[in-house]
Amino acid sequence: xxxxxxxxxxLKQGIKIVLVLFFCSCSxxxxxxxxxxxxxxxxxxxxxxxxxxxxxxxINLWKLNxxxxxxxxxxxxxxxxxxxICFNRGGDRLIACWLGRVLLKxxxxxxxxxxxxxxxxxxxxxxxxxxxxxxHEMKREKDGMPFDxxxxxxxxxxxxxxxxxKRDGEINEDWFTSxxxxxxxxxxxxxASLDFILNGKRFTNKKDFFEFxxxxxxxxxxxxxxxxxxxxxxxxxxxxx
Numbered sequence: 001x002x003x004x005x006x007x008x009x010x011l012k013q014g015i016k017i018v019l020v021l022f023f024c025s026c027s028x029x030x031x032x033x034x035x036x037x038x039x040x041x042x043x044x045x046x047x048x049x050x051x052x053x054x055x056x057x058x059i060n061l062w063k064l065n066x067x068x069x070x071x072x073x074x075x076x077x078x079x080x081x082x083x084x085i086c087f088n089r090g091g092d093r094l095i096a097c098w099l100g101r102v103l104l105k106x107x108x109x110x111x112x113x114x115x116x117x118x119x120x121x122x123x124x125x126x127x128x129x130x131x132x133x134x135x136h137e138m139k140r141e142k143d144g145m146p147f148d149x150x151x152x153x154x155x156x157x158x159x160x161x162x163x164x165x166k167r168d169g170e171i172n173e174d175w176f177t178s179x180x181x182x183x184x185x186x187x188x189x190x191x192a193s194l195d196f197i198l199n200g201k202r203f204t205n206k207k208d209f210f211e212f213x214x215x216x217x218x219x220x221x222x223x224x225x226x227x228x229x230x231x232x233x234x235x236x237x238x239x240x241x
Contacts, residue, residue, distance in 0.1 A: 032153075035084055035161055038171060043091040051124070055081055055096060055117065057233060058126045064231045067221050069113075069128065076104050080149055081115065082156055086164040088176045092119040095179060097160055098128065099152040108136040110147040112156050116179065120211050127217045129179060132159055181206065185213045 040048045059081055062070040072079055082097035098113040114129030134155065139147055163175040186194050188209045191202055197216065203209035222230075 031157055032084055035086065035164055038165060039085055039087045042087045042089055042171065047091065048085060051085055051094060054124055055115070055126060061233055064233065065225055077102055082153055084161060086161060088173060089171050093117065093176050093180060097156045099149055101146050103146050108146050110134040110152055112152060112160060114160060114179065118180065118214055120215065125215065125218045127214060181210050185210055
């Protein structure tokens with residue numbers, strides 16, 4: 001993937017990549033309502049709900065085709081998309097969370113993956129970002145049970161969604177810029193260092209440069225899938241309850 005390749009190159013150059021590994025108490029007050037209200041106000045309730053559907057359709061398609069990191073084994077691993085979506089003011093970028101649990105004892109664990117969405121040429125594309133690993137030892141209730149998704153949601157509120165709003169309650173556009181245009185996506189001002197991917201291609205504006213990087217990751221998800229055997233989700237029947 002684009003980010004992984006870039007990380008290897010940057011590590012060789014002595015540039016430190018941020019390792020995302022956070023622990024927190026689940027006593028955090030739930031700020032979901034404020035986050036959702038702000039996000040809905042940015043794009044409208046219909047777009048917000050449609051985006052949830054689009055994200056879940058994409059996840060289900062990835063699972064169906066057994067894309068790497070999206071293979072779910074009954075009784076062993078379990079994943080869901082969190083209930084919140086954070087939209088930027090322009091409504092063309094979103095950040096959500098992919099919550100996961102490992103259910104096998106004695107190796108219980110959990111994790112949260114940043115899930116990005118970007119609207120490029122009027123089409124939404126979704127791809128994964130950093131991952132937060134949560135060892136079972138960090139579970140507040142020592143009951144021998146796996147983290148539940150409500151607990152993971154509380155952790156996500158602090159470790160992911162806390163960057164969404166500024167102190168005045170306005171959307172933090174710098175947060176989106178850091179997630180979509182940070183060091184892991186390459187250096188616009190040093191495109192020559194990326195010629196192993198760009199093959200001499202050069203971009204004259206950052207928007208096109210980072211969209212190319214994001215689409216590279218989207219396409220890389222399918223590199224190991226036989227294009228002639230890609231499974232499709234069944235069509236939705238709107239008459240069903």
